[in-house]
């Protein structure tokens with residue numbers, strides 16, 4: 570049994586991880602989350618109260634972080650500003666949380682000699698051509714495109730430097746695009762599902778040819794737990810489930826499962842600097858750690874996700890109109 574401190578545990582992937590850990594292990598979990606627009610306490614309902622604790626606060630608050638890290642065995646760091654579109658309009662919070670927040674956490678982990686796992690993204694590697702036979706590996710050079718991905722790249726490099734210079738007991742994982750329950754309606758898949766529920770046509774940036782490598786959030790959680798358990802200190806592991814799909818195909822799949830015509834979507838203004846394709850080669854994770862994804866059927870995973878958003882309108886409804894109003898201002 571370990572005591573986990575999970576930052577950003579009220580967000581999409583963090584909350585899925587907390588549910589997963591409390592179900593699959595006997596670890597205890599303390600969540601540290603600022604509850605920004607992206608955090609939602611409703612995502613943490615129904616957890617066993619004897620093994621779960623919630624603290625509202627900022628990862629950049631050194632005094633708060635020091636006490637929480639001292640009381641944990643492992644820090645699992647999910648907290649971030651996570652949305653590319655927001656980073657193009659107001660980059661500052663991305664620097665404050667993703668860079669300074671990570672710095673504060675690793676300083677505390679170093680001081681108290683605690684195991685640290687840093688959650689990152691495949692976007693740090695930039696993008697690939699559609700026909701590139703190579704995928705991202707742990708050796709791919711960093712080449713981030715957006716304010717979001719450059720701050721994530723910066724945070725990864727801080728962790729690497731703290732491992733080398735100070736002996737921080739850390740591992741890093743870079744995962745591909747997640748889908749599943751509790752994802753904010755600003756993100757691609759939930760935005761389109763909830764648009765269709767509201768009678769709004771899905772919105773595809775540009776031509777819709779951009780490719781993302783989709784993984785179910787539960788598979789991300791099982792991979793992170795496996796790395797915390799078996800990962801080698803100082804190493805980076807790429808997490809992916811061979812789920813490449815272009816955005817147009819994803820929208821058509823959502824429309825099909827929601828009983829709409831497959832062409833009932835609109836093309837809207839493209840994202841500036843829009844990365845063309847992400848693709849993960851997760852051979853190292855599979856060979857060295859023995860991890861395998863469980864959700865290999867994307868079609869079925871999307872159907873389950875649509876059902877979740879239909880059944881949990883109370884969870885997403887408060888965010889929907891403000892999110893769409895923001896997109897409307899940007900012509901998206």
Ligand code: NAD
Pocket residue numbers: 576577578579580581582583601602603604605606607608609626627628629646647648649650651652665666670688689690691721743744745746747748753
């Ligand atoms: P999210 O935006 O849904 O959740 C982020 C959470 O962090 C929210 O609960 C928010 O309140 C909290 N938070 C933000 N700033 C904070 C601060 N200063 N202090 C404390 N808490 C703060 O994000 P997500 O999609 O769940 O992503 C989680 C992590 O996974 C991020 O590090 C992201 O870079 C990484 N990641 C995401 C994806 C993806 O597909 N969404 C893929 C790979 C990696």
Ligand code: TDX
Pocket residue numbers: 651652653654689690691692745746747755756757758760772773774775777779780781816840
């Ligand atoms: O309405 C939309 N229409 C559209 O075509 C939205 C919101 C997005 N898109 C496109 C842009 C991307 O090509 O869909 C794709 C996915 O977009 P997002 O959900 O915004 O994700 P992405 O930018 O790929 O980044 C995600 O994966 C990597 C997460 O938000 C990041 O936190 C993670 O690091």
